[in-house]
Amino acid sequence: MKIVIYGGHGYQGRLVLAELARHDTEIVLAGRNAGRLEAAAAAASRNGTGTVTATRVADSADHDALVAAFRDADAVINCAGPFTPQGAAVARAAVAAGCHYTDTSGEQFHVKEVYDACAADAERAGVRVTPAMTDGGVPGDLLARILAEHLGGGPLEEVLAGHLVTGASGMSRGSLRSLSGTADVLRTGGLAYEKGEWRGDAEPRLTAIDFPGRPGTPVIRFALQEVVTVPRHLDVTRVQGFAEAGLAELFATTVSEEAIAAMPEGPSDEERRGDHWTIVVQAVAQNGRRARASAQGPDTYGTTGVIAALGTLRMNGPAGGRTPAEVLDPAGFLDALAPYGITWTVDG
Ligand SMILES: NC(=O)c1ccc[n+]([C@@H]2O[C@H](COP(=O)([O-])OP(=O)(O)OC[C@H]3O[C@@H](n4cnc5c(N)ncnc54)[C@H](OP(=O)(O)O)[C@@H]3O)[C@@H](O)[C@H]2O)c1
Known part of the structure; x- marks a missing residue:
């Protein structure tokens, strides 16, 4: 290829x-x-x-x-x-x-x-x-598809996704430019999906998420990619994205171009190894059944390198604008990330 x-x-x-x-x-x-x-x-x-x-x-x-x-x-x-x-x-x-x-x-x-x-x-x-073949864009979309099947494949009332990153390696200059360039959107929580429309004024459905090992973590509504991708492949009434409150605040901070240019290009390999990301997805079916799934792993930039490369090599299925869950085998792809320290689970 x-x-x-x-x-x-x-x-x-x-x-x-x-x-x-x-x-x-x-x-x-x-x-x-x-x-x-x-x-x-x-x-x-x-x-x-x-x-x-x-x-x-x-x-x-x-x-x-x-x-x-x-x-x-x-x-x-x-x-x-x-x-x-x-x-x-x-x-x-x-x-x-x-x-x-x-x-x-x-x-x-x-x-x-x-x-x-x-x-x-x-x-x-x-x-x-x-788009969004990243540590942030792929696991949540795949988990939503896995949960929909786990709940019987019928229509869903709600999918809520939450992101947490711990560690102190910092961000690359490119990420800081992307975040600073979209800080206005990030401060508002970005788009949520409700009854066939993407809108910016949705009332947040959550104020805290039980991340593995971090129960009751405060979250705020955030402009996640899953909000765009999940409704493209699932029959769902509502989709919202959340980030841990401190992370969301950090992401929505504007940094000047002068300050960014004076920073290192990005964290070192060793610094990145100290980072840990977790994504939790909660789904509720229209028949009232609920389920949760999570994925976690190290090194956000290294994981994005792996997901972008393997995701592109493994893409399959119909042509068009397709979400990760439409072009990748959800469980098979997440399993293929195990050698890179990435684990996932459905919690029932
Ligand atoms: N989970 C996630 O969401 C996630 C994870 C990882 C990375 N990312 C994103 O990946 C992007 C890259 O990050 P990075 O750290 O690699 O940044 P970087 O080191 O600054 O590299 C950016 C690259 O894009 C090029 N570029 C920038 N603007 C361009 C333009 N207008 N036309 C053509 N080329 C342009 C740069 O070329 P020049 O040298 O010519 O400027 C450089 O090659 C960022 O947007 C970051 O947020 C997202």
């Missing part, structure tokens, strides 16, 4: 490259800066973290250049964040080039825009478009 990593010389792009290189893939790095692309390809070869067969320069504002950079590939993994300003343009170019598309975005409005803008064209072109 030939895969283009767009924004492939960034912090997250290099982690995706390192994971892809462990599988039978031909890897092309693309982005807007020739020097940085070549330096990243040379460093990957020197460090033994991947062989890059070509680098291609294409600005995200130049549709024709993007299409030319993607034309002979099977799939594009877009790691060029912040995504809200230009990510959908990269997705459109991938579809125009006849490539499957995934990305490492955590930006809820971008994820929705990609589905809205690309789903019909992707179906016509016979390719799959699945």
Whole structure:
């Protein structure tokens, strides 16, 4: 499989490259800066973290250049964040080039825009478009599908997803730019889903979540990707996302570009190993039955590297704008993450 990593010389792009290189893939790095692309390809070869067969320069504002950079590939993994300003343009170019598309975005409005803008064209072109192939975007969507089947496969009244991250490794410059660029949305809790519509004014259904080992953790409504993806594949009346209150507050803090530029590119490998993420999904069926599931693991950026790479390699099923649960075998994919320290469970 030939895969283009767009924004492939960034912090997250290099982690995706390192994971892809462990599988039978031909890897092309693309982005807007020739020097940085070549330096990243040379460093990957020197460090033994991947062989890059070509680098291609294409600005995200130049549709024709993007299409030319993607034309002979099977799939594009877009790691060029912040995504809200230009990510959908990269997705459109991938579809125009006849490539499957995934990305490492955590930006809820971008994820929705990609589905809205690309789903019909992707179906016509016979390719799959699945944004948010990340530690934050994939496990919750897969758990929601698993819970729906566990509850009998009928219509659901509610799916509520909650995220918790512990550890102190900090964020990459790219994440800080994405969060700062969308802080206004994050402060409001972003979109929730209610009776066929995505809206910004939903009353939060929870104030606390029992995370494994952290019962009664305070949460606030947050702009999670599951709010966009779950209603696309489940018959559900209401979907809301939550984050642990301290994390949500941190994520919604604006950091100046000067301060971001002065920070390290991202946490070191060792720092990242001290992080731990947990996702809890609670579902209620229309017949009143309830169930909960959770997934957890280490190293949010390392996990995103693995999920973006393996998710893109394993995508299957019908063309179009497809959520993780539509293109991956939910339990099979979560099980495949076990060697990376990721566990999951359905609590009944
Ligand atoms: N769970 C999650 O939600 C999750 C997890 C991990 C990562 N992420 C997201 O992944 C993204 C990347 O993070 P990172 O740490 O890798 O950032 P980074 O180190 O700053 O890398 C960003 C990359 O994107 C490129 N880029 C930025 N703006 C561009 C534009 N307008 N046109 C073309 N290329 C552009 C940069 O190229 P230049 O060098 O030319 O600027 C660079 O290659 C962030 O948005 C982050 O939030 C999300």
